[in-house]
Amino acid sequence: KARLSYDEPAFLASGGNDNHLHVIDSRHPCVPIHKFTEHTAAVKAITWSPHQHGLLASGGGTADRCIRFWNTLSGVALNKIDTGSQVCNIAWSRNCNEIVTTHGYSLHQIVVWRYPSMSKVATLTGHTYRVLYLAMSPDGSTVVTGAGDETLRFWQIFPGPRSGEKDGAGGLLFPKTMGSVIR
Template sequence: GGTGSRESQPLLNMLLRSELLGADYASPKSDKGESKRGPGNFMPEPSNLFRFKTSLDTMVEDPRSIYELSPVGGNSRRLLSTPRKAKRKIPKIPFKVLDAPSLQDDFYLNLVDWSAMNVLAVGLGSCVYLWSACTSKVIKLCDLGPENTVTSVSWTQRGTHLAVGTNIGEVQIWDTGKCKRIRSLEGHGARVGTMSWNSHTLASGSRDRSIFLRDIRVKDPVISQLSGHKQEVCGLRWSFDDNQLASGGNDNKLFIWDMHSTTPVTRFVEHSAAVKAIAWSPHQHGLLASGGGTADRCIRFWNTLTSSPLSCVDTGSQVCNLMWSKNVNEIVSTHGYSLNQIIIWKYPFMSKVATLTGHTYRVLYLAMSPDGQTIVTGAGDETLRFWNAFPPPKSKDGALGQSLLFPAGNDLR
């Protein structure tokens, strides 16, 4: 109710000004004049204010309107009949649900990623499965065997190669077109729960508290080893210009790194729980969002160009993932204890656009379709749910693009 009343307030203001002050003060053009007298000051300076014996012609735009039954004047009726911009409706139920047996309920893992080629990669137990959003076909990419499990998956930007992080600290690079493993990268001493690509450079974060930067094209791939976190590294994201890497840890710290330093260039320490959820804004250079775990529950925004905090909102529950819309200035968060919700927020005021429910376990996994319209969420309830969350991208001529095609089929394997 509160959101609806806020949305109708501008119309109500215009209606009151039209009825009380006349037609000249109902048009949006008068807003520009008002701003000179300061915000919120709607009182004009009519020449006939408190004059005695105002003529009928100056009071009534149309003399016949005196005999009409409606208490609302003609100008106000025209105002009410003006088409209002339709509010975007976000469906509260997923349009598709896939069964995902053995999808782990582990906060520190990243087991779902959606490629630029429109293929979803999902780690289930010791296996990685690829699901084509165009054809609904599923293939098993790999099986690590009974002694190992998949702990993270991450597509390259072009979407043809997939990095697979494992429980034993190995990172495998797969050519998904050929279903062939092309590299195995060792170095981590514990599970690799998070990875992020920067062109040919892969950042991997581990329970061993270290971050490796590796160029997978060269024989000796290690560019640098980044040390700073005191506990498991559970979140990694490169900025869109590939100049900054954000890392979150189970030590409640958020660090910013660049390509030329092995120590953080900025340290943010305001969170009071693990920082897994990290997202760079595609709309504003240097704007970073991060979310804290169960004891924190907050989404915080940072300016990494000035190393300064911007704002904070308490969500009321564990923040598991954050992702910005590509098409509008909104951000989606997924939550664990205790509400298991998906929330779409309007930035920068952080008003809720929609709250989506349905998962019965923590919503630990989140990915977005290449066109930015659809999000997929995963949880320990062993389901993947697809939601129509955002409007389509606009083409160069301003027209809305086409949606992805999702054929039938409801089992991932």
Template sequence: MLYIWPVVAGQAFSHPQPLHSLSAHQAAVKALAWCPWQRSILASGAGTSDRCIRFWNCNTGCCLSTIDTKSQVCGLQWSTTYRELISGHGSPNNQLIIWKYPSMTKVAELTGHKKRVLQLALCPDGSTVLSAGADETLRLWKCFVLDPAKKKKEIRDSKAAPSMFRGIR
């Protein structure tokens, strides 16, 4: 069960009732991640009896979509570079999966942990994901490195665009 509570700027929590009660998961919720480019979208993932990642519109309380990952979901992290999401899993494969959003097609499956993935963290530049496993290992994955051709095009485009302040003195 997930509860969405209202935010009141500058005040401590004071509402007796949540805005939304989200009860679609069939196991304990193990992972949560806010979408960096759509502020109202929350991804949630649940344990072995559920194995799903669900996407919620927190303004309305509606479940936008669901994907059965075939494995307990232990961690979620959105890319800040691409419209992608990485999920960390437990049994049976103890892997990480990169998903294209919103189609939820698999981009890559990353293996190496011997036991379930406990946590995911994104490096500040958005290119590398750190996974912590129950096998007592930390693994670094270069998941979201910006394509050099795309980066060159962005630099070229930014140089080509004239500034509106160029002629102002």
């Protein structure tokens, strides 16, 4: 996995099967500025906070099961939470300070977390296999998940513009009737 930060200059975070998370300054791409080695399984998920400069979250595979938070400005590990299952995807809401994660073995669910307390806002079930894919709508309110059970599910999770309003690109946003509303 690899993700660019919202910051200028941009940072690139990348992780993989070596259990390491690297942070690279786009101005000096040859040498990582940080190499985090605390994950005990593959780094499966990465997201940057759109709310706090230099804040990075990463999720580990089956033997790790943790979401870890990093201050990439200082190189300090901030926090970790054991989710109880493989973290397949992670995304930070740009509309509120909450995170959505998808999970594989053994829970096969979607969880919404409030940051920084990491209290669960919602646990969404319905997939019967690992939830491998996660995408967010242009307005940031709806996520779509795809799983090994060959299903796609739409979830209206985060606050956003009302149905029928236009996004910044001029396209219509997803109507509320496309999926489950959790709030």
